[in-house]
Amino acid sequence: MHQNPEEQPGNPMSAQHGDSHRPGRSSGGLADPKAEFRRNAVTDDYKITAQVLGLGINGKVLECYCKKTGEKCALKILYDTPKARREVELHWRVSGGPHIVRILSLYENMHQGKKCLLVIMECMEGGELFSRIQARGDQAFTEREASEIMRDIGSAIEYLHLMDIAHRDVKPENLLYTTRESNAALKLTDFGFAKETTLLNSLQTPCYTPYYVAPEVLGPEKYDRSCDMWSLGVIMYILLCGFPPFYSNTGQAISPGMKQRIRLGQYEFPNPEWADVSEEAKQLIIQLLKTDPSERMTIGQFINHPWISQSMAVPPTPLHTSRVLTEDKELWDDVKEEMTSALATMRVDYDQVKIKDLDTSNNPLLNKRRKRPMPVAADSKDEADGVECDACDNEVAFADDRGKMIIRQK
Template identity: 85%
Template sequence: HFITPNTQNNVLFKNESTDTDSTQFPLPVYPKLEIKRHAVTDDYKMSSHVLGLGVNGKVVECYNKKTGQKCALKILYECPKAQREVELHWRVSGGPHIVRILSLYENMYRGKKCQIIIMECMEGGELFSRIQARGDQAFTEREASEIMRDIGTAIQYLHNMNIAHRDIKPENLLYTNKEDTGVLKLTDFGFAKETSLHNLLQTPCYTPYYVAPEVLGPEKYDKSCDMWSLGVIMYILLCGFPPFYSNTGQAISPGMKRRIRMGQYEFPNPEWAEVSEEAKQLIHQLLKTDPNERMTIEQFMNHPWINQSMVVPQTPLHTTRVLTEDSEMWDEVKVSAGFCFFIRTDLEKVSITLAHQWILCSEWVPSELESNQLIKTSQ
C-alpha cells in the first residue's frame, strides 16, 4: 500500500532544519490507496514517444482510454530504490509546483515485477529549453526571481516534510504547457530520501554540475545540499552558464571538484555587469561551502529578491543568448548527467557506475507494451 495525495489539490543527499514554526504549507493527511494490479494497458494506450529519462527509469507518453487525457508513464523494476521513489513522490504529489501523480500500477514485465507511475504530462518542456526558445524576447532578472520563487516553493514543501530531493537540476524542472499560463513543476524523485537529525545522508549520488561540496566527500550530509543546487540553478538563470564546470571534457574533473569544494566562482562581465547586487549576495548565501552556514529554504523564501519579485529590476539578461550559443555544450551536460546517475566517491578517486535497474529500463521499448508485454499481477 502506498499513500496518495489529495487529488483535489491540484543525483544527492544534508541540512536538517529545526525550524518547525516556519512551515508555510499545512501538511495534509493522505488517504491510503490500493495499488492497481490489472494491466495498465487496460486503462491506457501507450505511445512510442519517450518524454525523458529519470534516475530509475524511462518516461513515455500515454493516453487514458476513457477520457483521452494525455499523461506520462514511468516504469520502474521493483527494488527498494523504486519503492522509495514511488512512496516519496506520492507523499508530496499534492504539493505546490510538484508534478502530480494520477495512478499507480503493479504489473509483470518480462517476468519481473514492476511499478508503473501515471503522472500529469508536462507539455511545456524543460526550464532552460523554454528560455532558449524565447529568441529575441528579453529574459529579465525579475522573471528569474519569479522562477526561483516557484522552485523554492517546491523545495520548501519537501524540506518541511524532511525530504531531500538530491537531484535538483533544470532537466527536472518542467512546465505544464507551452503557453504563458504554464506552471513550473519539480519531478523525478529517484534520488529523494527522508532525512532527520538521526538519519543523515551519506551515499554520494549526484549530477556533477549541481553537486554540493559535502556530497563529494565521505562525511554525512543533509537536505542543505538542495540549497546548493538551488544556487547553481539561480546562477545559470542569471547568465546562461554554470559557476562550476570541467575544462577537460570529463563529467567532473579534479579541477572542477577542487573549485566546488573551495567555492571558487566568479561573476564575469559582460554577463554579470547589470545583475543586481542583491541577486549576487543571494547566490553567495546559497553557495556556502560549509552547509551549516548555507542559507535554509525558509531564509531563501523570505529574502526580498524572492518574496518581493515585483520590485526586482527588469534588467535584460544575457541568459537566452548564452544558452542558445552554447546549446551544444548543454547537450553534452545532459549526456554527462545521463551517465552519472550513481557516482561513488572514494577519497580522490571517482568511479562511475550505471544503476542496474536503469540499464534494464533503458532496454524497454514502449511499443512492446501494446503486445501484452505488461500483464496483471496476482491479487
C-alpha cells in the first residue's frame, strides 16, 4: 500500500496511536514490505531537539516531540544510501511485531545539502537491558525473570525469522525498555545490519559486534538466521551470571584468543555464579552455542523449550547477576564501549587474523573478582570504514523535498 508520489500525504500523526492506524499495517497481519515516506519537512510535525538518545549502526538518534500530541519520540537520521534504505525497509517491515521498536513515521528530507531518511520511532525511556538489572541493587534478579526476558527477546527473533529476516546484531545495547516502570516492555531495535535470509542471499559479511558473533561468521563458512540464535545464547548466559562466555582482552574489540574460543565453543559454567542455576538452563545454552549452525537450536525449538514456554515453572532462584554487574561496572562499561565502537567502525577481514593459543581462563571479568593478574592487551588495530551521521552536532537543520530550509536550532 505504497503512496503514489502525486498523492497528497495524509495526516503525519495518523500513525501515532497503534499499528492499526499505520500505513502498511493490518491488525494481526504481516507488514507491508514497502516503506512509505513523507516528503514534507519533519519539523512541520515534530519539534527536534539536540538531545542525543543513542548511537545506532548507521546514524544518531535524537529526542523529538510530536507537535500535535506532545508525545516524546525518537528521531533517527540516516544519509540516504542503499544501506540506509535497507535498514529502514526491513525495520518498517517488522515494525509492530512483538517486542520490536515501532516506527511511527518516515520522512525524506534534505539536511546539509544531502538527502536524508528520517525515522520517527517510539521513545524507549526505560534504558538498556543490563543497566536495568544493574540498577536493582540488593533486589535479587532470579532465574525465572531471566526466563521471562529470554521469552520476550525470543518472540522478537521468531517474528523476524518468520519474515525471513536476520537481525545479525542482537546484543544487550539493542534491547531497550519502553519505560522505567516495572511492567515495561523490552524491545529490539537497530536494524543496521539486518538482511533478508533467502537461499540466494546467504549472509557472509563479517560485520558483527564480536562479543555476540557466531563462530561461523569468523571463518569462511556461510551462515544464516542461526547466528541470531547464537546471540540469544550469549545474552542468556550473561543474564544468568553477569559476564559473557567469550571475551576479549581489554583494549581490543576482538582478539585471536577470543576468536579461537568462539570457533571452538570454549566456555565454562564456573562457580559460584553458576552453582545454583538449573541444569535445564545450562543445557539450553549449550544448544544455542553449538558451533555447527546445522546443530544449533532453531527459534521454533527455542520458543517451545520448557524453560522458555513455561517460565512460571522455572525456579525463582536468586542469581549473582546484579551483584556481578555492579562489582564489575567499570570493566563492563569498557566492554560496552568497545562494542559500541565496533558497531560503526569494525569491518574486519577475519581470515587475515592469525590464530594464537591463549589461556582459556584469562577472562578479565572473572579475573577481577578472583584477584588474578590480567594479561597485557595489545592495541587494537581494527580499521574503520563506517560513516557516522553528524546531524546532531549542536545544531539541527532540515529542509523539505524542495530544498527550502525549515529550521536551525542549537
